[in-house]
Amino acid sequence: MKKEPDLINLPKHIALIMDGNGRWAKKRGLPRNMGHKAGASALEKLLKEAAKIGIENITVYAFSTENRSRPKDEIDYLMGLMSDYIDDNIAKVKSNNYRIRIIGNRDMLDKMLNDKINNLEELTKDKTGLAFNIALFYGGRDEIVRAVRKTVNEGLSEITEASFAKHLDTAMIPDPDLIIRTSGEKRLSNFLIWQSAYSEIYFSDKYWPDFNIEYLKEAILDYQNRERRFGKV
Numbered sequence: 047m048k049k050e051p052d053l054i055n056l057p058k059h060i061a062l063i064m065d066g067n068g069r070w071a072k073k074r075g076l077p078r079n080m081g082h083k084a085g086a087s088a089l090e091k092l093l094k095e096a097a098k099i100g101i102e103n104i105t106v107y108a109f110s111t112e113n114r115s116r117p118k119d120e121i122d123y124l125m126g127l128m129s130d131y132i133d134d135n136i137a138k139v140k141s142n143n144y145r146i147r148i149i150g151n152r153d154m155l156d157k158m159l160n161d162k163i164n165n166l167e168e169l170t171k172d173k174t175g176l177a178f179n180i181a182l183f184y185g186g187r188d189e190i191v192r193a194v195r196k197t198v199n200e201g202l203s204e205i206t207e208a209s210f211a212k213h214l215d216t217a218m219i220p221d222p223d224l225i226i227r228t229s230g231e232k233r234l235s236n237f238l239i240w241q242s243a244y245s246e247i248y249f250s251d252k253y254w255p256d257f258n259i260e261y262l263k264e265a266i267l268d269y270q271n272r273e274r275r276f277g278k279v
């Protein structure tokens with residue numbers, strides 16, 4: 047087996063389920079929120095490295111519809127991290143080449159965060175570097191139900207997979223080739239359930255804050271050694 051991934055044949059879209067922040071913190075005797083903080087800086091570093099090797103699209107599961115039942119203090123902390131991340135990217139918009147989009151249920155976001163997000167999306171929409179998508183208040187089933195509503199409201203008489211998919215939050219984003227979940231858990235947890243129909247799935251035992259470019263390369267190498275048949279022989 048090759049040791050380094052083939053940089054010509056990279057997955058075009060990698061989706062990440064960033065799991066294990068809480069356990070990472072617990073192992074160190076730290077409060078859970080410190081795990082989220084470390085997770086956010088791990089993400090920042092990984093994005094830079096992934097863009098350098100030529101990954102074109104990355105989507106991260108930052109906050110699920112189910113995460114709403116976490117303690118208020120943890121939700122507030124995560125929303126604070128998100129807000130800081132958005133402010134930081136607005137401030138760096140001239141020097142940064144990321145195109146940033148948020149997917150998920152905008153009705154669940156508070157107005158201030160929503161306004162900031164709209165601003166950041168507008169400011170980065172013509173950027174040509176890494177397309178970075180953040181799933182926030184996101185649930186795959188919720189996304190499908192919202193897409194059904196939009197389809198019905200449009201009164202379309204003939205519905206196809208392609209016409210339906212245009213109503214998903216990911217309409218402008220290719221389906222993920224590779225989905226990675228960290229922390230040893232082996233499920234999709236309502237993440238991109240429509241879009242993952244033919245995705246390769248990779249599970250890493252590392253907790254998210256420890257997941258770095260070397261582990262990402264291992265996942266890509268594993269992906270490149272698989273044969274994708276899309277249901278054909």
Ligand code: FPP
Pocket residue numbers: 064065066067068069070082085086089106107108109113124127128131180229254
């Ligand atoms: C799951 O770990 C992680 C989350 C619910 C939050 C992920 C968010 C970040 C890494 C911050 C992202 C920030 C930006 C700016 C996009 P867990 O808390 O479920 O861990 P556990 O299973 O070990 O308890």
